[in-house]
Amino acid sequence: MNDATPIPRRPEPRTQRRPLILCVEDNEDSRALYAAFLTRAGFRVTEASNGAEGLERAQALRPDLIVLDISLPVMDGREMLRRLRDADPSQTVPVIVVTGQAYPEHWRDAIDRGCDAYLTKPCPLGDLLAAVLKVISLKRAKDAEDKSS
Template sequence: MMNKILLVEDHEMNRDMLSRRLKRKGFEVAEAVDGLQALEKVEEVKPDLILMDMSLPQMDGWEATRRIKSNPETQDIPVIGLSAHAMSGDRQKGLNAGCDDYDTKPIDFKRLLDKIHTLLDQRSDS
């Protein structure tokens, strides 16, 4: 069974590139361009994992993640926060918002894949 990833990214080029690379690695990818659309898509596609850009229009990734994690139906979906902000406080802010892990842009694809597999493995073990 293919794992479904919801990729939330407002920058079209980043979204397109990351989506293609994930699909090549065997993932099914759904996309959202802002936090509000992410909340709709989570209900619709029931992803196994969410890659959440933190700087989004309409509703930012921090708020979208808080809402996903406060909903009993979606709170167990692992979220990896993605941000160009590499300040040490940002990682903590992401974890405080409910992110299960955090990665910085530009994306190191191998490192991100490792994080995705670790979280999916933990989820299938529970």
């Protein structure tokens, strides 16, 4: 791994299962790097190499979080995100977009489509981990609030 960020080992409390992250990235090296890093950080990780496969896996597995590239073959990340949000608005899985598209109109479009965080490549692994931890923490808090309501 080329990033100088140390990989933390955070034990999950035994009462909670380890969160499942779906990594949708067409670049095999990037996908493998993200998957290895997030696995080492204590998450379960599954992968997809294009938007159509990512959408299928998201609907079948219901991951706790999706790390999504925008520039994907077969179905791009924008379309995958739109279809994901349209499929079941009451069950919105958090999505972190990690992309090389860095212009303000790109991140505004991704936010408008329902992403929860937007990171640009090259993305330091520490930044990815911080975003994952923040988004999962917010999801857990919302889920707990929904249960108590």
